[in-house]
Structure formats: C-alpha cells, structure tokens
Amino acid sequence: MSLKVENLSFSYGPRKALDDLSFALAPGSFTALLGPNGAGKSTLFSLLTRLFTAPKGQITIAGHDLGQAPLKALAALGVVFQQPTLDLDLTTRRNLLYYAALHGLRGPAARGLADEALATLSLTDRADTPARNLSGGQRRRVELARALIHRPAVLLLDEPSVGLDAASRRAITDHAHRLADRGTTVLWATHLTDEVGPTDRCLILHRGRLLADAPAGQIAEGTTLTDRFLALTAETA
C-alpha cells in the first residue's frame, strides 16, 4: 500500500476531529476524500503532512512509518495545500527550484526536473513570469508542478480546485487521474461531489469518521452522489 492510515484519532481539546480512522490506498490509485466543511479533512491532511502528530494511530507513506521515519515518509509525499503557498515575488521556475532545494535537489538535476514539471503542466512559457502575474488557474498549476518535482509516490491535494472555474476544475481533476494512471497514488480532498467520477474510489468523511468507502457509483445506489452524500451526512448530523 502506498498510503495507509490505521486507527487514527485526534482531538482539539474535548472536540474529536478524527475518530479511529483507517483506510489504505493502493499504488497508482485515485481516491476522492469527500466531506462537508469541518468533517476532519484538513486535520487529516495536517497529520498526513506531519504539521502535527496524533497521539493515537499510525500513518505509513510508501512503506515508511511517518512516526518512526518521518523524513523518508515526507520525501515520498507531494502536497498541494488548500491555501496558496507560492512566493509571489519569485518567478515560476524559482518557486519550483526553492521547493526542489527543500528536498535536497539542486544544480542541473533540479533545473532539469523543474523544466520537466513545467512542461508537463504546460507552463514552460510562464517559467520566468513572477507568480504575482499569474492567474488563479495558472498558480494552481504551478503548485501542482511544484508538488510533483521530486516525483513523489503519493500526491495529496487539499481542495485544490477552490477558486477555479468549472472547466479548470475538470482539467485539473483529469490531470490528477492521468497521474494516478502513471503510478502516482492520489488522494483528492473535496467537499464538491461533482469532482468525483462514478468509478472513483470515494471515502466519505463526516465528523471524523468514515461513512462510506467504495466507488462513487456504488455509494450513489441508483441516485446521485450529491443526494446520497447529503442523506448520509444528514442521517448522522
């Protein structure tokens, strides 16, 4: 398994944010993590990226225990955060090279990887443009290119389509699917059901617990995923 979460629990004081959460993602799979606001998605992403650690439970990334071998586990991880994290004063390429250096990559090797990532996301002509001058969609693409520069085994995307128009959202989800087809394990967190395809594996998170784990079409049970999602989260509300 590329990403394995076992019995993960986390509380903010008395409020439980994650309650005995377990799931595993196979290599080269695309999984949507669907949950309403406040479901625990951001907490899960903070724990997966080790911004903080949980007192209970275990996370394994590409075979490395995040608690025991955090540096190896983090090296196998690419992340697109919900908040914009580009340095607006730097050019697109320099943003990528800065991130590459944080992963220990420099010199011609880093430049080669940066150029490759820029080409993959059709950003070559924007390489020397300061991030400040890019559109919202372009900035998201740069963040995606940056997250892929070190060729991570696992790619986490935390509501990456926030602020994008419908067509751009579709384009970026399609690209994430292509990445999964080529071997990257993708976990896509969203609260928008229309970003989840019927064949996508879908984890529905609500109040820190998994309510469903199956292909979206199967969860929908003859109705739409939106209706089923609303019903599921209403039942337990």
Next chain:
Amino acid sequence: MTPDPLHLSPNIPQGGPGGGARPPGPAAGRYLTALGAILHRELARFLGQKSRLVAALVRPLVWLLVFAAGFRAALGLSITPPYQTYITYETYILPGLLGMICLFNGMQSSLSLVYDREMGSMRLLLTAPLPRGWLLFAKLLAGTLISLLQCLVFLGIGYAWGIRPPLAGLLAVIPALLLTGLMLGALGLLLSSLIRQLENFAGVMNFVIFPMFFLSSALYPLWKMAEASPALARACALNPFTQAVELIRFSLYLTPNWPALGWTCLATAIFAAAALYGYDPARGFTRAKG
C-alpha cells in the same frame, strides 16, 4: 472531448513516482542545499525591498542623530569600561542601537513567521523532509544575517558621523552581533509559536520590545539607573538584552566581557530550546489552526 482551459499536457514523464528524484549522496548535502535555498530566499526578499532597509535604518538613526544630540547635554557620563576616556552620548548609545536593530529584526521575523503560517507558506517549509529544528535554524540564521547586514550599514553611517571605534573593533563586533541576532531571532521564533493570530502582534511591541529596550543598558549605563532606582537597575542587569548590548559594546572596543558572553549564550540556548518545543509537531502551534 472535455475542454481544457489549463492546457494540461497528457504527457506525464515516465521517471516514475516513488522518490525517484531523491538526491544521491550524504544527508549533509541535502541539509546544506535546503539551508542555502532558505538563506538565499530570505536575503533576496530583503534586498528586493529597499524600503525595508531604509525603514530599518531610520529608526536607530533618529535615535543617534536627534535623540542623542538632545540628551548629550542632559547626561554626564563618567569614564567606565570599556571606554578609556570621556565619551559623547552618541558613542555610548551606538552599541544599544545596534542591539535595537537586532531586536526589531528578531520581532519582524516573528511577525513574518506568524504571517507565513496564516498564509500557508509555513506549511510548505515544515513539510520538507528535513528535521524541523534544522528548517527553523535556517530561518533563524537568515534573519540574523539580515540583522548583521543592517548593523554593518549603520556602523558605516556612524563612522561617517564621527563615531569611530577602533577599526579592529569593527571586525570583533561581528561575532557579537551574530550572537545577538541569534538570541533575539530565537526569541522571535519562540513568540511566533505562542502568538495565535497576527492581530495579537501589537502586544509584542508593548510587552516585549519596549520593556526589553528601555530596561537595558542601551540608553543609559546601569550605574546611572541605580542612582534612580536600584530595583530597576537589577531588572536591567537581568535582562538578556542588556547582556547582549554589553557584549557588543565591549567587543567594539576589543575588551573581553566573559559574563556578558556567557549570559547571552545561555539566553540564546534557552530561547532556541523553547522555540523548538513550541514548534514540536506533537504539541505545536499548528494544532490550533487545524
């Protein structure tokens, strides 16, 4: 066919996922690469903001050129080490103003760390596959080098203004300034782990910068303060900022001051350890933000 306004290429390189781009060689190389990148980024950002350099220098220059001129007549200073002769008030407060530059810089880094956290770029840094202590040290060192740069420019202006410590003192003061920068940067780091929101930062001005600066030997010697209030003089002596200012003062005049060096090192170690504790992922600041 789905329209693709983002023009994402379907050709994904076949290098393969799974840390395929992990650099070869010893870990030390990776550490230094990241350190170099963080230093370069912070220095380039500082040098790109000319107004920040000017603003950073205006504050101590106003004290030196206006405040000190006004107070020169009011304050009589006797000969105290490390000075060999009567000195002007401008000469006396120069080390204190160098300390002030480091103090404001340390707090400014703290402010930018809180901002980075709110904006998300702190997340990017902290998810790098390097020990958190190292990443924070890199930030701290970057802030310290920026302080040093400002101090050297300020010393140059002071020299031109006629405040001329021995030339060798201008070299000897560099390690003292670096240590002071590290101490106050570590304090800033610690504060940034405690401050939850940017709005709370005004409190830092009131409760950290002002007491630290005024309850020190930056503007008046401790014996002068003791004449006014022995209790306040004791408080000044306990202030790590006083020790740092004295270290700068003595270094500038090539006189060793081991107690000041010892206390400054100790305060640096305590602030750094506390900051590391504050940023520990098992208990850290990031929790509250989720």
